Amino acid sequence: MTIVFISDDAQALACGADAVAAAFEKAGCTVERVSSWGMFWLEPLVEIGGLGYGPVRVEDVEGILTRHAELVSASTPHPSSSATIEAWTLERQSPTVKQVQGDDLCVGSLEHHPFIARQQRHSFARAGKTRPLSLVDYTATGGWTGLDRARSMAPADVVAEVTASGLRGRGGAGFPAGIKWKTVLEAKGTTKYIVCNADEGDSATFADRMMMEGDPFHLLEGMAIAAHAVGAGEGYVYVRSEYPHAIAKLNAAIALAAEKLAPFRVEVRVGAGAYVCGEETSLLNSIEGKRAEVRAKPPLPALEGLFGCPTVVNNVLTLAAIPHIMAEGGASRYAELGMGRSKGTMPIQLAGNIKHGGLFETAFGITLNELIHDIGGGTASGRPVKAVQVGGPLGAYIHPDQFDLPFDYEAYSVADALIGHGGITVFDDSADMGAMARFAFEFCAAESCGKCTPCRIGSTRGVELIDRILGSGKTAPDSVEALPQMHNARKAGRSRDEEFQLLEDLCETMQFGSLCALGGFTPYPVRSALKHWPEDFGQAGSAQ
Amino acid sequence: MDGDQLHDIIAGHQGRKGALLPMLHAIQHEFGCIDAKAEAEVAKALNLSRAEVHGVVSFYHDFTPAPDPRPMIELCRAEACKARGVEAIAPAAEAAAGERVNLKTVYCLGLCATGPNARVGDTLHSRLDEAALLSLVQSA
Structure with missing residues (x-):
């Protein structure tokens, strides 16, 4: 009986792992549902006898079983059908499995796959290898x-x-x-x-x-x-x-x-x-x-x-x-791992428009160049990388010129960026950074808890301001603002320079006046987008 | 909203520390909303004012004051899905959804390496293109 390992991680399920598992069971295999290796571009990923196949569709199942029989008969004894974790581990690490050359269906040994072998997995040492609830x-x-x-x-x-x-x-x-x-x-x-x-x-x-x-x-x-x-x-x-x-x-x-x-x-x-x-x-x-x-x-x-x-x-x-x-x-x-005051390993998450997206746990100090190009394989669309956002919606957009920045809390802080929770979103050259800056404010407005004024009101004013800068917002005072008793309301539109100055003031107020990181860090994506891609805001030269 | 059922749900959570959120989740799950009557009953059970309960209900995106009988599709439109082109396929889905389907924007389903992503109930869908998203909307 052939044992087939398929993840039951939500990511694998979203890519159709359940249907693939059912097809292998129908073909007479024993299917064990394990955690995910974190190689999400390959999901649904199927592991048989230490060899990986993916991404697998239901119609591939028969071909995989045939191909696997050829591969193992050529190089290794038939995979053990022993149902113990120790036997599985030995099988994964066997040198004969390592030698199997992958093809368009088979990605070769998972344990020795470059994406896995380059990592230092401590927190995620079991990823892909154990049944989550066993x-x-x-x-x-x-x-x-x-x-x-x-x-x-x-x-x-x-x-x-x-x-x-x-x-x-x-x-x-x-x-x-x-x-x-x-x-x-x-x-x-x-x-x-x-x-x-x-x-x-x-x-x-x-x-x-x-x-x-x-x-x-x-x-x-x-x-x-x-x-x-x-x-x-x-x-x-x-x-x-x-x-x-x-x-x-x-x-x-x-x-x-x-x-x-x-x-x-x-x-x-x-x-x-x-x-x-x-x-x-x-x-x-x-x-x-x-x-x-x-x-x-x-x-x-x-x-x-x-x-x-x-x-x-x-x-x-x-x-x-x-x-x-x-x-x-x-x-x-x-x-002993890591650099400076950033010790140990960080589970880095490669996401967005990246060819090999997934979980990459490694010691601090790795650069974005290594992460995006060597490990991630560049963009999924095949177009040039325009920007990456590190640290989630509150993290700065980083320009490819800065991709030699080492992954380290202090180094990022010096570069006006943050590591956050270790998520990296890659954007190709079709990204509109003006729209992304607007989204940063929009997101803050949607999610603000409302307790402090800079975040609650500043985020909405930020959306309006970026709309004006991008040329779609209103510039003339509205009927209320035009009333004579609205002494402080502006009666004339602002020049572009004044709009950018106002944006800078708003960012400063939010960054230093907000109670928590939501309002306090929203200026990071906005300012970094404006600094590195002023052309996306209709500015030819430096905007700041 | 069935009064006995509401009382059972409230009684089931009443002794817990910080009972309000689990209670509201259970009510929202059972009735599809948390209306004024439910707020009043919960307030009474937890010795809170109705205003305090209403403040909590209105704070969280998951709680709604009135039921929405339409089928719901949650479409992620956060950064990672934007980077993978969700904004290009969303307008067609919005047009197809019209008033019949509640196409709700959410920020992140945690499947960020293979977007665009959507969730229908507890079923997740990844690697959506325009055709796949349209078929989700049409079959909802």
Whole structure:
């Protein structure tokens, strides 16, 4: 009986994996549904005996089985039909599988595929290889060793190791995780919480979703270690409602692992379509059942967080890095990776108009040139790259001239850009950067929580302003503005220079006057688009 | 809106910490909306004012004050899908949807390497071109 591995990740399902799986079952194969390798251009990706085939359509199934029989008879013994994870791992790593030359149907050995072999997968070590809800697979691949070791240690020692690893928050702000944990550990109070921020709303990001769907026990292990380290009894995973598959997988995983996690208890809370809930204080308000308005800081959530209690709020990827760090010697191995103050690995997400889009976990320091051209293969459309946006809708647009920038929190900050959650959207030369700048304001207006004025009103004024600059907005005062009692309203239209000056003022007000990153970072995509592509705003020379 | 059913939903969540959002999700799921009557009942059960509950209902995109019987297709129009050409195929889909289908814009379904993407219920669709999106709209 041939064992066929097909992912049940939402991305694979969206590309038709269920129908392909059914076709293989009909052809007499045993189909195991595993997590995704993160090579999304190949989905639905099918793995047989360590060899990958993709993207597979239902009508390809017969041809693949024939082709596979030819390939293995030529080079390897017939793939084992043994149903253990150990046997599968051996098969994937076998040198004979590595030698198989791919063709238009077969991509060769997945384990040795350049996209995989170039990565340093720690958080995503199991991606593509294990059944997401199998405790047997999880334990056999080193699961729970970090938790067992952490629980044999004093909480303060666990916090010290996390601090020593240099791990920084992967949600975007890059705050050292160990320092946050230390604050919660030392905070007074008997009730403390662990909150996992899984409100992954940035366009171009899907690593949280992949982790929750593909390796949910790994995330829960990280949360349980955090709970032990700070003395928390309960935890919440706040997942956006756009991720129904992740919610289902997490709920199932929590039920399966409840005994192992005890006395720590975890509950999934589902968002309701508000992007701003990715901001930690609005997320806490949302769990509490309030409007998800941002809270002013201080007080820090570490001291007064969920229900007023000391709370660790960490991103999925931060918590998912923890089990590896807490394994024997893991902290020092982690700290050896990366560059400067950006330690360890970052699961980078290659998205948008890119040929080889997917998840690429690697140590900090990699350049955009490597990511976009060497690894990503350039644009999917085959046209030249015009711009990339790093860090989601609030991240700066980066010009190809800057593609030697190393992936590092500080280097990006110096270049007026941000790493954010590690999402990279590639645009080809058909992109209209004026329209993208307008969209940045439009998105901010749609998702603003409304608490602070620069974001709530500034975003709408920004849309109007860009419309005027692009020549489609109104320039004359409207009937209200024209009234004599509207003393401060402008009675005459502005010149183009005045419009650009106003845009600059607006960006400055939003950047420094907003309560959180939504209003505060919206100027990044706007200013960078204007700076690098003034021609898309009808400006010949430098606009600023 | 069936009163007994509403009471059952409210009672099922009442003891939880931060019960309001799970409660509202359950009501929206069951009745397709959260109307004034439901807001009042929820407020009473959680010892909140109706204004507080209404404030929460109106804040979140997922909650609606009145049911929309039309079939719904959520089309992602965020950056990664824009980079893959969603804006070029959206007008035809909007025209085909007309008033019959609720073609709703969402920002990101997390499938950003293979867009344009859409969601119908819990079923996801990726690598959409104009024909595929049109057929989704027509069969909705």
